[in-house]
Amino acid sequence: MSKKTSYLLGILLTIIIGTILYYFFCCKPCLEAANKEAEVENIVREPEVKIATKNVFSAIDSKSSLEFNSSDNFNFKGSAFSLLEPVSDDLKVEIEKMSTYLNDNPGKAIDITGYYTSEENNTSAFPNLGLARANAIKNYFVSHGMSSKMINTYGKLNDDLTPDDSNIYYGPVSYSIITKDENDTSEADALKELHDEIIADPLVLYFNTASASINLDVKQREKIFKMVKYVDKLDSASIKIIGHTDNTGNRENNIRLGLDRAEFAKNYLVSNGVSSSKIKTSSEGPDKPIADNNTDEGKAKNRRVVVTLN
Incomplete structure (x- = not known):
């Protein structure tokens, strides 16, 4: 090389x-x-693995330190306000005990606070989903022997709640047993003011010729909550729904049409957890117009349902 x-x-x-x-x-x-x-x-x-929030049932009387506890609670599907069935036997036992205790102690009451998250959609007739859930639990308590007069309902936003993989919220609610002051007249005064407010400014729903749904705004939902709150506290109180029509067609048919509209509104409220026994319906048909029936605009205003208190 x-x-x-x-x-x-x-x-x-x-x-x-x-x-x-x-x-x-x-x-x-x-x-x-x-x-x-x-x-x-x-x-x-x-993705972060989230653990579902599971709140147990716990109602404590701060005055006597008496507690009602269960490892279960009332559960709800996401964006829903109907109780998920079945309710556990253990929870039923505690509800029965608490009902007996409250009925034996008329100076007591229970506050129910329902929670909801900002990710949920409120389709109820109440101002928020938490209130709708608290109302559903209130109805369950009433069906198990508790008087609605001793139940207060509230709603509160809580974004710390996490549903499970099936979008179920476990126990999105809290409870507190309170003692009422016998000399305190603020509740009676507030109910009187509430009655006068509702009578002066009732809920009015307008119907097109083929209305098949009711869509409420925030103010209308607030009015419904106030009415429910009022009738819950007074045995003699009820919600009055009156149907009205324009003058198209004969009076007999319009009376029937007005009643159909009133019943439609009643069914809507009942589907949202308002007791049917607390709702009375009637029809004025074309007899009490609030606008000129000679114009389309006037007729539209006359096709209405008025929801107020008896």
């Missing part, structure tokens, strides 16, 4: 060895580091 050939081979060998060394000491560590960063990034991007 000539000196020139040996020289060229030496250069080639040096290049090969240098390339190998460069790969192992420079490229390979960089690639490994990049792969590790990718792995870390993938780990970070993995």
Whole structure:
């Protein structure tokens, strides 16, 4: 082998060895580091595993320290206000005990606070989903011997609640047994003000010719809640729904149409947890217009249902 050939081979060998060394000491560590960063990034991007919130039933009388507890509670589907069945036997036993205690102690009352999250959609007739849920539980208590006069309902936003994979909220509610002051007349005064307010400004629903649904705004939902609150506290109180029509057609048919509209509104309220025994319906047909029936605009105003108190 000539000196020139040996020289060229030496250069080639040096290049090969240098390339190998460069790969192992420079490229390979960089690639490994990049792969590790990718792995870390993938780990970070993995969805967070959320554990469903599960609140148990607990009602405590702060005055006597008496407690009613159950490992279960009332549960609700996401964006829903109907109780999920079945209710556990253990919870039923505690409800029966609490009902007996409250009935034996008329100076006591129970506050029910229903919770909801900002991710849920309120389709109820109440101002918020928490109130609708509290009302559903109130109805359950009443069906098990408790008087609605000793139950107060509230609604509150709580974004700390987490549903399970089936979108079920476990116990989105809290309870507190309170003692009423016999000399306190504020509740009676508030009910009188509530009555006068509702009578002065009743809920009015307008109906198109083929209305098949009721969509309430926030103020209308608030009026319904106030009416329910009022009739819950007074045995003699009830909600009055009166149907009205324009003057199209004969009076007999319009009286029937007005009653159909009143019954439609009643069924809507009942489906939202308002007791049917607390609702009375009637029809005035075309007899009490509030606008000129000679115009389409006037007729539209006359096709209405008025929801108020007896």
